[in-house]
Amino acid sequence: MDLIDDPDPGLNQREFRVSEISGAIKRIIEGEFSHVRIKGEIGRVSFPRSGHVYLDLKDERAVLSGVIWKGVAAQLGIGLEEGLEVVATGRITTFAGQSKYQLVIEDLKPAGIGALMAMLEKRKAMLAAEGLFDPARKKPIPFLPEVIGVVTSPSGAVIRDILHRLRDRFPRKLLIWPVAVQGDKCALEVARAIEDFNALTSGGRIPRPDVLIVARGGGSLEDLWGFNEESVARAVAASSIPLISAVGHETDTTLIDFVSDLRAPTPTAAAELVVPVRHELAATLNEYDARMARALSTTLERRRQRVQDISRAMPRPEALFAYENQKLDHLNESLPKALITRIQKSQIRLSEVAAILRPSMVQSKYQSARDQFDHLWSCLPKTLRRSFVHHVADIVKLSRRFVPDLMIRKIRESQDAFGQTSKLLTRAAVLDVSQRYEQLIALERLRETLGYKATLNRGYAVVRSEGDVITTVKDAKSTDTMEIEFRDGRFYFSGKPRPRFKNKGGDYSDQGSLF
Numbered sequence: 066m067d068l069i070d071d072p073d074p075g076l077n078q079r080e081f082r083v084s085e086i087s088g089a090i091k092r093i094i095e096g097e098f099s100h101v102r103i104k105g106e107i108g109r110v111s112f113p114r115s116g117h118v119y120l121d122l123k124d125e126r127a128v129l130s131g132v133i134w135k136g137v138a139a140q141l142g143i144g145l146e147e148g149l150e151v152v153a154t155g156r157i158t159t160f161a162g163q164s165k166y167q168l169v170i171e172d173l174k175p176a177g178i179g180a181l182m183a184m185l186e187k188r189k190a191m192l193a194a195e196g197l198f199d200p201a202r203k204k205p206i207p208f209l210p211e212v213i214g215v216v217t218s219p220s221g222a223v224i225r226d227i228l229h230r231l232r233d234r235f236p237r238k239l240l241i242w243p244v245a246v247q248g249d250k251c252a253l254e255v256a257r258a259i260e261d262f263n264a265l266t267s268g269g270r271i272p273r274p275d276v277l278i279v280a281r282g283g284g285s286l287e288d289l290w291g292f293n294e295e296s297v298a299r300a301v302a303a304s305s306i307p308l309i310s311a312v313g314h315e316t317d318t319t320l321i322d323f324v325s326d327l328r329a330p331t332p333t334a335a336a337e338l339v340v341p342v343r344h345e346l347a348a349t350l351n352e353y354d355a356r357m358a359r360a361l362s363t364t365l366e367r368r369r370q371r372v373q374d375i376s377r378a379m380p381r382p383e384a385l386f387a388y389e390n391q392k393l394d395h396l397n398e399s400l401p402k403a404l405i406t407r408i409q410k411s412q413i414r415l416s417e418v419a420a421i422l423r424p425s426m427v428q429s430k431y432q433s434a435r436d437q438f439d440h441l442w443s444c445l446p447k448t449l450r451r452s453f454v455h456h457v458a459d460i461v462k463l464s465r466r467f468v469p470d471l472m473i474r475k476i477r478e479s480q481d482a483f484g485q486t487s488k489l490l491t492r493a494a495v496l497d498v499s500q501r502y503e504q505l506i507a508l509e510r511l512r513e514t515l516g517y518k519a520t521l522n523r524g525y526a527v528v529r530s531e532g533d534v535i536t537t538v539k540d541a542k543s544t545d546t547m548e549i550e551f552r553d554g555r556f557y558f559s560g561k562p563r564p565r566f567k568n569k570g571g572d573y574s575d576q577g578s579l580f
Contacts, residue, residue: 087161094166098157103129103168107149118145122153122168130167131155140249141173149184151175182286185293189320192295197302203326204307206339207275212238213339214274214306216258219243223280223311223332230336235343240274246281251291255279256300263304276307276339279321280332283314292319301325311335401497404490408483415479521552 081089105122112118116135121128131153133141154172159165175184192198213231217223219241231237242262244254265273279301281292291297292312301308301324310321315330322328329335438457513519517527528535530544541547547558 084161087159087164091159091161094157094159100154101157101168102152102154104152105129105150107145107147107151110145110147120145122151130165131170132167133170133173137171145173146184146187148187149175185320188293188295189323192298192320192324197298198323202302206307206309206327209235209340210237210275212240212272212274214240214242214262214277215280216242216244216255216262216277217280217332218246221246221282223282226333227278227280227336230333231340234337235340235346237340238272240271245291247284247288247291252294252297255291256294256296259297259300259304259308263306274306276309277304278309278311278329278332278335278339279325280311280335281313282332283317289313289317289319292321294320297321298324309335309338397497401490401494404486404493408486408490411483415476415483521550526551 103122105124108121108123108128110118110120116138118133118138120131120133122131123129152174153168153170155168155170157166158169160167196202215224215227217227224241228239231239240262242258244258245251246255259277259279262274262277265271267273279292281289289312292310298320301310301321307326309327309329310319310325311329311332311334312319312321327338329338438460521527527550528541529548529550530540530546535541535544535547545559549556549558
């Protein structure tokens with residue numbers, strides 16, 4: 066039988082399973098592109114609950130899917146934001162489940178300074194929109210904190226500069242929280258240090274700082290990038306302890322500078338801002354003390370001068386009571402005379418009344434009136450007797466009310482009252498005489514104290530000549546007669562020679578005689 070050409074040669078080719086061809090493609094791609102570095106712009110970014118990160122790298126012509134496994138994503142030092150230009154390092158592989166290839170990213174970094182600056186500006190605008198840069202939320206820095214917390218590297222020159230400056234200006238207690246100040250761990254450790262400082266309680270075993278300083282020396286934008294991370298900025302914004310940022314040199318700017326309560330151009334400047342200079346503070350206090358003393362002295366002097374000016378316009382205290390004292394003295398002198406005069410008038414009036422109200426005179430008057438009544442009674446007609454009977458009864462009632470003993474008792478009471486008044490006047494007069502006598506005694510004592518007699522009792526003598534007192538040796542030499550008065554008598558000198566007088570040189574001269 067003749068061989069005939071197969072009209073369909075493809076029927077003799079090997080058949081592959083889907084998984085076999087997918088595996089072959091995977092081996093080819095992974096063998097050809099074991100490790101690659103790809104530059105591109107981050108497009109879509111997805112963060113599922115598994116912790117992995119899925120993203121797209123793109124340029125103007127193509128899109129490459131990428132995946133970052135959970136362990137690698139936790140160690141990335143930058144935030145994944147859409148539009149960021151990056152350089153990704155990893156392996157090209159395939160994903161058979163969706164018939165696509167992808168990049169398994171092992172490292173991811175921004176593609177140059179421009180990309181970092183673009184991401185920084187975008188992050189800065191976002192935080193500013195949230196109000197984290199608002200000056201109203203910034204807390205005042207305490208004037209002289211007791212405890213200062215420093216977040217920095219313990220091995221760098223920064224901490225030595227801060228310690229040296231604090232020691233020179235005003236030594237304070239310092240708590241250092243060591244952190245990495247660059248690299249992948251920088252942002253995480255700095256944010257955690259700020260949070261842990263705020264978690265300390267006042268009065269605990271570790272004192273809670275009154276102010277925090279986050280410090281680092283200068284460096285490139287990549288070196289300082291940890292202080293541009295969002296986690297650090299939010300930790301600073303949430304700090305209840307006032308915080309000073311001192312990251313980099315004066316020309317370096319990071320996000321922490323905008324969120325912090327105060328920015329220092331250098332770590333050394335941060336130490337200068339947090340404490341004053343001790344000797345300058347002491348000088349200022351001394352100046353304030355001197356100014357206060359001068360102000361107090363000036364105020365007291367003005368008040369004293371004001372009191373003196375007012376006192377000149379006021380009358381003297383004795384002048385205020387002079388008239389009243391004089392009036393009181395006048396009344397004091399007039400009172401005994403007025404009392405005596407009043408008593409005399411009362412006595413005269415009492416005598417007159419007593420003379421008029423004698424019982425015999427009253428009895429005589431009564432008898433006369435009785436006789437007159439009997440006479441009228443006999444003369445009146447019988448028709449009028451009844452009326453007279455009533456009048457007689459009235460007269461009898463009135464006569465019964467008149468009792469001579471009552472009048473006598475009243476006179477005696479008046480006499481007793483007069484006697485009491487006389488005793489009071491006598492006692493007042495005796496008291497006045499006694500007071501004036503005591504005043505006279507006091508004046509006499511004062512006269513004796515001020516007089517020269519008291520001086521004689523202390524051993525001194527008075528020298529006179531013809532009635533004039535001699536007080537100098539010259540006057541004594543020029544007179545012929547002298548009289549010396551001692552405590553118990555007088556000596557008289559007359560003629561030449563006279564008593565000796567001791568001159569300034571201690572010599573004696575002019576012997577005299579005593580008679």
